[in-house]
Amino acid sequence: MINETFFWTIQVLIAIALLGSSIAAIRFKNLISAVIAMAVFSLALSVEFYVLQAPDVAIAEAGVGAGLTTAMYLLAIRNTTDEEVVE
């Protein structure tokens, strides 16, 4: 029973983290902050995959989501500008 409670607590915490980080990624005006929020989203998603007993997918998500796409977004922002352009 204690395991069940722990499992659902983790689920609720991860859901809050996913929602919070994705809303932060949309709302941040500084694009670098938005990219870091996306990395936090990927990290929380990989923890969720691990809790749901798919460690394979968790490793892929952590490596590609938090490592590679963050580096690519950062390089693209560095090539242009780090402030959101409001038309």
Place this chain on the structure above:
Amino acid sequence: MTTTIIKTTTRLLAPLILVFGSYIILHGHLTPGGGFQGGAVFASGLILLIVANVRDKVQKLFEKTPLTQLESLGALGFLGIGLLGLMSYTFLKNAIANSGFLFGGTTPQGINPGYLNTGGTLSYLNIFVGTKVLAGLTSIVLIFFLILRRERDEW
């Protein structure tokens, strides 16, 4: 992105990430993960090295690294190991298992902790997939890095 904090962190962290990626690739038939996952982890270590250094150093570091050739080697090696299976029965048949060759050790019966020298063809496939993935992902980010405008090299 070349402050002292990032440089010091990279110097400590990059070797550990590279070793962990190699571990995931080599133990692909025993533990979670495999060629793709280990290749992605290894590539993120190399990308940490790319992002945390200035352009000239990166150019010098990766000038002699045959990333294109490594990627082709991964695909051709996968195909070659697959064709090796035709020797005994069919495409991708595990011809190396129990042969006494490297990674061809005999798997013991029953519950065991998992031995590295088993798996046969699977280990070779993991190594070739890992080679292809790490070369491909690293070259993507390397090209992203090298087409940067020169005048904004300050961070």
